[in-house]
Amino acid sequence: MLEDRVETFDAIIVGSGQAGNPLALALAKQKWKVAIVEKGALGGTCVNTGCTPTKAYVASARAAWAISNAPNLGIDVPKSPKVSLKAIKKRKDKLVNESRLGLRKSLADSPQVSMIRGTATFLDKTRLKVGSRILKSYKIFLNVGARAGVPEGFEEVDYLTNSSILQLDKIPDHLVIVGGSYIGLEFAQIFKRLGSKVTILEMGANLISKEDKDTSEIVRAILENEGIKIICGAKCLKGKNKKSGGVTVTFHKDDNDKQVSGSHLLIATGRIPNSDLLKVGKANLEINEKGYIEVNSKLETNIEGIYALGDCNGKGAFTHTSYNDYEIMEDQLFGEKKRTLDDRIINYALYIDPPLGRAGMTLAQAKKSGKKLMFARMPMSEISRAKEKGETQGKMEVIVDADSDQILGAAVLGTGGDEIIGTFLTAMYAKLSYKKLMKSVQTHPTVTELIPTLLQQLKPVED
Incomplete structure (x- = not known):
């Protein structure tokens, strides 16, 4: 009886994010019958709560800053800028909706693709349940993404996440941010520039702990120069709602209990x-201690015919890595079968202003x-273009393998x-000797033209 209700597809894609949508269209082009399952809005994190909306807010915050900095x-500006978060949100919503509608049209225009709404859970290695429907395929692609984690001590408190903060239509009087990494820092500067008082609480000794300490210190100085209060080394964090409204966060620092x-x-x-929403145990899928689905360099899980793409595989947490997962998958299915995760050079940006690439x-x-x-390493204060723009905070740095002359890493803060880092990245993918880039002639006046000068200053790193 159960088998009579099963709907069979050539492929099932769970999640309409930056890997899932293009994969659905690619499979459909090959005449595969495809089901794409989505429990929320089309487009995944990037379109709905990530790149598109947050960078729209960054642009508005930058405009407010530019007026104040004029x-x-x-340039004499008679009054401080008047900020309307409602108007900023309306602009953001328009951009998000345009992207969603574009995706919806692309999928709807493909008769091979069936859009199914709901949360998918495994019944076994080839079958998924979505509401009352049972879907079956011997090719299942998981693009289920990730969500904000909430630490212990904040379960009962009123809090915002990277998603819900985008629904505010009034500027917070005082925004307290728990977490001093990429998402927290971007929102800190956005809302400070829009008029909020902002305090950041970070458990670690430094902001953005994945970066070198020098980078962390410069980022901290940039934010503190704009009036953002930063407290690192805040332990035992707990939140409590105030009867009068708002929230109090208590923490331990320097042998004392404190609160904000x-x-x-x-x-x-x-x-x-x-x-965890998929009930992966029913399919015997292996996940690691952090909940990421284990994959090999071809994005294959431990179960034949099941693949994991995007944020849920732990191999990258960015739109560009998710889309690259799609490109790898398409090549493995229909191409030369040469593209793998091993080819990828990690790259990303921190979108404070000025940004870090x-x-x-x-x-x-x-x-x-x-x-x-x-x-x-070279400070931005020595670069003419930065001085001309009146934006001299930051640095450029590069690391080279002394034996092969290959660039191993670079940062432009x-x-x-965020754009200039592409010059280094292109050289790295092309496996160019740093000497080729060092001898290049770049456009004047730009920040990029100082890359050859930077490379001329390379010195051995002492152990």
């Missing part, structure tokens, strides 16, 4: 994969590699850093 460039109260609380302590290893990571290294 007197430093000789604010009108709003943002939890930004990391993300957890949505694999990162490609490859940090200096600390490179030192652990055992390679013979060369390293160079400063004006245009």
